[in-house]
Amino acid sequence: MEILLAENAGFCFGVRRALEMAEQATRDHPRVFSLGPLIHNRQVVERLAAQGLVVCAGMGEVPSGALAMIRAHGAGPEVYEQAQARGITLLDATCPFVARVHQKAADFAERGYRVLVLGDPNHPEAQGIVAHTGGQAVIVESPEDLRALRLPSRVAVVCQTTQTLEALRALVDALLPQVSELVVANTICDATAKRQEESLRLARQVDLMIVIGGYHSANTRRLAEICAGTGTPTHHIEDAAELQDEWLRGVRTVGVTAGASTPGEAIAAVVRRLQEMAAAADEK
Numbered sequence: 001m002e003i004l005l006a007e008n009a010g011f012c013f014g015v016r017r018a019l020e021m022a023e024q025a026t027r028d029h030p031r032v033f034s035l036g037p038l039i040h041n042r043q044v045v046e047r048l049a050a051q052g053l054v055v056c057a058g059m060g061e062v063p064s065g066a067l068a069m070i071r072a073h074g075a076g077p078e079v080y081e082q083a084q085a086r087g088i089t090l091l092d093a094t095c096p097f098v099a100r101v102h103q104k105a106a107d108f109a110e111r112g113y114r115v116l117v118l119g120d121p122n123h124p125e126a127q128g129i130v131a132h133t134g135g136q137a138v139i140v141e142s143p144e145d146l147r148a149l150r151l152p153s154r155v156a157v158v159c160q161t162t163q164t165l166e167a168l169r170a171l172v173d174a175l176l177p178q179v180s181e182l183v184v185a186n187t188i189c190d191a192t193a194k195r196q197e198e199s200l201r202l203a204r205q206v207d208l209m210i211v212i213g214g215y216h217s218a219n220t221r222r223l224a225e226i227c228a229g230t231g232t233p234t235h236h237i238e239d240a241a242e243l244q245d246e247w248l249r250g251v252r253t254v255g256v257t258a259g260a261s262t263p264g265e266a267i268a269a270v271v272r273r274l275q276e277m278a279a280a281a282d283e284k
């Protein structure tokens with residue numbers, strides 16, 4: 001059995017940067033408060049917790065005067081305001097690509113456009129983008145959501161960075177007949193787009209796809225959807241222990257990809273386990 005590993009699987013620039021900032025901060029300070037789990041990976045979160053990174057649900061749980069960290073997903077302006085009011089020092093690990101979406105959305109809102117954010121309404125990144133428009137923007141997951149909206153004549157679209165180009169195209173196609181002025185900022189992150197294209201290519205050439213990453217990771221879930229969409233059997237797993245022998249029955253090539261918050265160790269462990277399973281199947 002051949003195992004093909006996607007070239008860009010694993011940590012993206014923004015996640016790596018946030019992790020390095022957290023590592024450094026926990027070396028310099030006994031306790032650092034992270035506004036939500038830093039990444040969607042249990043092992044990494046546990047390791048950082050042992051080093052003094054305390055995960056909290058929001059600013060309400062951060063003691064006044066403490067050091068708090070904003071994740072790569074970013075946060076709304078209210079977080080910065082609360083920090084200033086309560087003497088909380090912020091370590092801002094907002095990915096520069098996410099910060100760019102904040103700027104674009106705020107700029108469109110200021111220029112009088114109704115801003116639509118293509119994204120997941122439950123995802124903190126999408127919520128943060130809305131907050132940067134003063135709450136004016138609306139999150140839409142698909143063209144179907146447009147039915148519930150009364151759109152003005154001037155509309156602007158930005159995307160949560162993990163969206164697909166296909167989803168953006170579908171939204172733009174649906175909007176064009178409805179509005180007289182449409183501006184679109186393709187804010188899909190390059191790292192995401194690359195990972196998605198590569199996974200799609202890989203899924204089309206293998207018998208089975210394994211997608212590694214946290215079940216709560218939006219970009220990993222998106223990768224699994226894209227791979228499954230090709231018709232190739234696809235399994236989204238968090239770690240090597242979840243691999244099942246029956247998945248490999250009759251399989252000659254396996255593609256492996258991983259979300260942006262999946263550590264290299266987790267990917268290596270899956271590849272190792274697949275090799276062991278393939279060797280055990282050969283011996284039978």
Ligand code: SF4
Nearest residue numbers: 012014095097161189
């Ligand atoms: S996926 Fe892109 S936007 Fe998101 S953290 Fe990584 S580099 Fe930044």
